[in-house]
Amino acid sequence: xxxxxxxNISLDGVSTPTDPTPEKPKGADWERLTAAYxxxxxxxERVLGEPAVRGPRA
Numbered sequence: 055x056x057x058x059x060x061x062n063i064s065l066d067g068v069s070t071p072t073d074p075t076p077e078k079p080k081g082a083d084w085e086r087l088t089a090a091y092x093x094x095x096x097x098x099e100r101v102l103g104e105p106a107v108r109g110p111r112a
Contacts, residue, residue, distance in 0.1 A: 073081045091097055098104040 075082075078084065095106070099106055
């Protein structure tokens, strides 16, 4: 299975999709594309500043 994302990122960090609109400037699928990363512990700790929570290992 292959996955393709059309996203352009410049050297200064500005990103633009291929289908921006005034309502969704990052494109129609931006939330879906970033949902998997936003759900990770790394994102919550580094971006949202939530304290690290370590649970028991299975």
